[in-house]
Amino acid sequence: MDLMQRLAEFRSAEEKFQWHGTFADYFELVKATPALTRLSHGRVFDMIMAAGMQPGGDHEPPRYEFFTEELFGMEKPLQQVVEYFHSAAQRLEVRKRILLLMGPVGGGKSTIVSLLKRGLEAYTRTDYGAAYAIEGCPMHEDPMHLVPDALRADLNREYKIYIEGDLCPHCRFYVDRDGSAVVNHPWGRDFRRHAFETVPVRRILFSERHRMGVGTFTPSDPKSQDIAELVGGIDLSTIGEVGVESDPRAYRFDGELNIANRGLMEFIEMLKCDEKFLYVLLTLSQEQNIKTGRFSMIYADEVVVSHTNENEYQGFVGNRKSEALQDRIILVKVPYNLRVSDEVKIYEKLLSHSDALRHVHIAPHTLRIASLFAVLTRLTPPKKAGMTLMKKLKLYDGQDVENCTTKDVRELQEEAPREGMDGISPLYVINQLSRALIQQGATFISPITALRSLRDGLDQHTSINPKDRERYLNLIDEARREYDDVAKLEVQRAFVYSFEESARTLLNNYLDHVEAFCNRQKVRDPITDDEVDPDEKLMRSIEEQIGVTENAKKTFREEILIRMAAMARKGLKFEHSSHERLREAIEKKLFADLKDVVKITTSTRTPDAEQLRKINDVVDRLVTSHGYTTASANELLRYVGTLLNR
Ligand SMILES: Nc1ncnc2c1ncn2[C@@H]1O[C@H](COP(=O)(O)OP(=O)(O)OP(=O)(O)O)[C@@H](O)[C@H]1O
Ligand SMILES: [Mg+2]
Numbered sequence: 337m338d339l340m341q342r343l344a345e346f347r348s349a350e351e352k353f354q355w356h357g358t359f360a361d362y363f364e365l366v367k368a369t370p371a372l373t374r375l376s377h378g379r380v381f382d383m384i385m386a387a388g389m390q391p392g393g394d395h396e397p398p399r400y401e402f403f404t405e406e407l408f409g410m411e412k413p414l415q416q417v418v419e420y421f422h423s424a425a426q427r428l429e430v431r432k433r434i435l436l437l438m439g440p441v442g443g444g445k446s447t448i449v450s451l452l453k454r455g456l457e458a459y460t461r462t463d464y465g466a467a468y469a470i471e472g473c474p475m476h477e478d479p480m481h482l483v484p485d486a487l488r489a490d491l492n493r494e495y496k497i498y499i500e501g502d503l504c505p506h507c508r509f510y511v512d513r514d515g516s517a518v519v520n521h522p523w524g525r526d527f528r529r530h531a532f533e534t535v536p537v538r539r540i541l542f543s544e545r546h547r548m549g550v551g552t553f554t555p556s557d558p559k560s561q562d563i564a565e566l567v568g569g570i571d572l573s574t575i576g577e578v579g580v581e582s583d584p585r586a587y588r589f590d591g592e593l594n595i596a597n598r599g600l601m602e603f604i605e606m607l608k609c610d611e612k613f614l615y616v617l618l619t620l621s622q623e624q625n626i627k628t629g630r631f632s633m634i635y636a637d638e639v640v641v642s643h644t645n646e647n648e649y650q651g652f653v654g655n656r657k658s659e660a661l662q663d664r665i666i667l668v669k670v671p672y673n674l675r676v677s678d679e680v681k682i683y684e685k686l687l688s689h690s691d692a693l694r695h696v697h698i699a700p701h702t703l704r705i706a707s708l709f710a711v712l713t714r715l716t717p718p719k720k721a722g723m724t725l726m727k728k729l730k731l732y733d734g735q736d737v738e739n740c741t742t743k744d745v746r747e748l749q750e751e752a753p754r755e756g757m758d759g760i761s762p763l764y765v766i767n768q769l770s771r772a773l774i775q776q777g778a779t780f781i782s783p784i785t786a787l788r789s790l791r792d793g794l795d796q797h798t799s800i801n802p803k804d805r806e807r808y809l810n811l812i813d814e815a816r817r818e819y820d821d822v823a824k825l826e827v828q829r830a831f832v833y834s835f836e837e838s839a840r841t842l843l844n845n846y847l848d849h850v851e852a853f854c855n856r857q858k859v860r861d862p863i864t865d866d867e868v869d870p871d872e873k874l875m876r877s878i879e880e881q882i883g884v885t886e887n888a889k890k891t892f893r894e895e896i897l898i899r900m901a902a903m904a905r906k907g908l909k910f911e912h913s914s915h916e917r918l919r920e921a922i923e924k925k926l927f928a929d930l931k932d933v934v935k936i937t938t939s940t941r942t943p944d945a946e947q948l949r950k951i952n953d954v955v956d957r958l959v960t961s962h963g964y965t966t967a968s969a970n971e972l973l974r975y976v977g978t979l980l981n982r
C-alpha cells in the first residue's frame with residue numbers, strides 16, 4: 337500500500353464531513369430533514385434501527401443487528417435497552433431516567449455501552465445521523481436553541497419541529513453582545529447583538545477521543561474527587577481577565593456531562609459514587625439541566641448509561657436516602673448468556689481478538705465443552721422430577737430433549753428468575769484456555785486440556801467460595817462425561833470406513849427380517865438363495881441395544897412396519913434416521929461390533945502392521961474430514977483407548 341496516498345485519501349474523505357454555514361443555512365437543512373433536530377435518545381434509537389432488526393416471535397425477543405456481531409445470547413436485555421430508547425425517543429417520561437445495567441462480572445455490560453458509544457461516533461458520520469452545533473459553543477449545543485421562546489410554538493405548529501432547552505451561558509453571553517465588544521470569539525467582530533440567523537453553525541462528529549458527544553465518568557476516591565470532573569468549573573486562567581466568577585468566560589464547560597451533551601455519557605460503577613455526584617445526575621435526568629455553582633442551570637440533553645453489580649445495587653435499593661434516585665432509574669438486568677452455542681461464539685470472538693491464540697490449533701469440541709461447563713455453572717437446578725441440569729442446558733440450547741417442549745423452557749425460566757446472575761464468566765474461561773496454551777510446548781488445546789485448566793484455575797481463584805468450588809468441580813466432571821461420549825462417537829465413526837453406508841446396510845437387512853417376521857414369511861438367503869426363517873438373532877442383537885425386551889419385540893417391530901408403510905404411501909423412503917430409537921439402536925450395534933477393534937487398536941503399546949495401518953487411516957480421516965491435526969487426533973485416540981479399557 338502507498339501510505340502517503342492513502343493518508344491523502346483519508347484526509348479528503350474526512351473533509352467531506354466539513355460543513356460551515358449560518359443558522360439560516362442550517363435551518364434550510366432542517367426543513368429538508370427535520371430528524372436533524374432530534375434529541376439524544378432519538379438519535380440512539382434511530383442508529384440502532386438503521387442497522388436493521390429481525391422481528392421476534394411469540395415468546396422470542398427480536399434481534400437487533402446493531403448488536404448481533406458482538407453480543408450473543410443477550411436478546412432479552414438488549415430488547416429492554418432498545419425499548420427504553422424507543423419510548424425515550426418519543427419523549428415519553430422514561431427519557432428522564434438513567435439507564436442502569438446490572439449484572440455479574442464479565443457479562444457484557446461494558447460491551448453494550450461501548451457499542452453504543454462507537455456506534456454514535458460512526459452514526460454522526462452518516463447523512464441521516466449527522467449532528468450540527470453552534471460554532472464556538474463549549475457544549476456544542478443544538479443550534480435550534482437560538483430560536484427565542486416566543487417563536488417556538490409557531491415553529492412547532494408549522495414545521496413540526498420541537499425545540500427543548502436554552503442557550504448555554506457561554507452562547508447567551510455572546511448572543512447578547514456585538515462582536516466588536518469582545519475579543520477572540522469565533523463569531524467574529526461583525527456579529528451584531530441578537531442577529532440569531534447569522535450565528536455560525538458547523539457539523540460535528542462525535543468522538544470520545546476529541547471529547548465531543550461521548551464521555552465517560554469513573555468514580556475515584558470519593559473524598560478527593562472534584563465535582564468539576566462532571567460539570568466543569570472555574571477557569572483560573574481567565575478569571576483574572578474577566579474579573580467576576582459569574583462571567584461565563586471564567587467557566588470551563590469541560591466536565592464529562594458537558595462534553596457528552598447531545599450524545600451519551602457512560603457512568604462507570606455509578607453506585608460507588610459519592611452522593612453529591614448522584615444529585616447532579618438526579619437534576620440532569622429530571623430537568624435536563626446540569627446544576628453548577630455559578631450558573632443555576634445549564635440545559636443538557638444526553639443519554640446516561642451506567643452499570644453496576646448486583647451487590648452494590650442491593651445496597652443502593654436498601655438505602656432510603658437514595659429513594660429519589662431509584663425512581664429515576666431504569667434497571668436492565670444483564671445476566672450471563674445461557675445458551676451453549678452462543679457461548680461458543682463468545683469464545684470464538686474473544687480468541688480471534690487474541691494474537692497469541694489465533695494461530696494455535698483448537699481441537700474440535702474444545703470450545704463447546706468449555707462452554708458447556710460455563711453454562712452449567714450458571715444454571716439454577718430445576719425443580720421438576722426427571723429434569724436434570726444437563727437436560728435443561730440442552731433445552732435452553734434449542735436441542736430436542738425427550739418429552740420436552742418450548743413450554744417447558746418457559747416454565748424453567750420462570751421458576752428461576754435469578755438465573756445467569758452468577759456462575760463462571762466468559763473471561764475466566766478464556767484466561768484458563770490461554771494458560772493451557774502457554775504451557776510449554778503446547779501446540780493445540782483439546783477438551784481435556786481445557787477442562788484440566790478450568791479445574792486448576794478454581795484453586796487459584798480466590799473469589800470463589802468453597803461451596804461453589806465444590807459445585808464447579810462436580811460440573812467439570814459432568815462436562816467431562818459428556819465429552820467422553822462425544823469422543824467415543826467421534827473415534828468410532830472414524831473407524832467405520834463409511835459410517836452412513838454401513839448404517840444403511842444394517843438397517844435394510846434388519847427391515848427385511850422384520851417384514852418377514854410380521855407377515856410370517858420367509859427371507860431369501862443372499863448367498864444360497866434358499867428360503868430361510870427371519871434371523872431372530874440378528875433382530876434381537878439390534879433391539880437389545882435400546883432395551884427392547886423379548887415381550888415388547890413384536891409391538892416394536894409392528895410399529896416400525898407401520899411407520900414404513902405410512903411413509904411409503906407418501907412416497908417417502910424409510911431411512912435410518914426416520915425412526916429416532918431405531919437409529920440409536922443401529923448406531924449402538926455398529927459401535928458394539930467395532931468396540932473390540934477400536935479398543936485393541938487404540939490401546940496396544942506395540943501395534944502390529946495391520947493395527948498400525950488402521951490407526952494411520954483413522955488419524956488421516958480425523959485430520960482430513962473432522963478438523964483435527966495429527967497431534968490432536970493421536971491424543972484423541974489415546975484418550976478413547978483408555979476410556980474403552982476401563
Ligand atoms: N453475551 C456475550 N456476548 C459476547 N461477548 C460477551 C458476552 N458476555 C461477555 N462477553 C465478552 O466478555 C468480555 C467481558 O465483558 P464486559 O467487560 O462487557 O463485561 P462487564 O459486564 O462490563 O464486566 P464487569 O462487571 O467486570 O465490568 C468482553 O470482551 C465481552 O465482549
Ligand atoms: Mg464493565
Ligand SMILES: [Zn+2]
Pocket residue numbers: 470473474475476477503504505506507508
Ligand atoms: Zn452554547
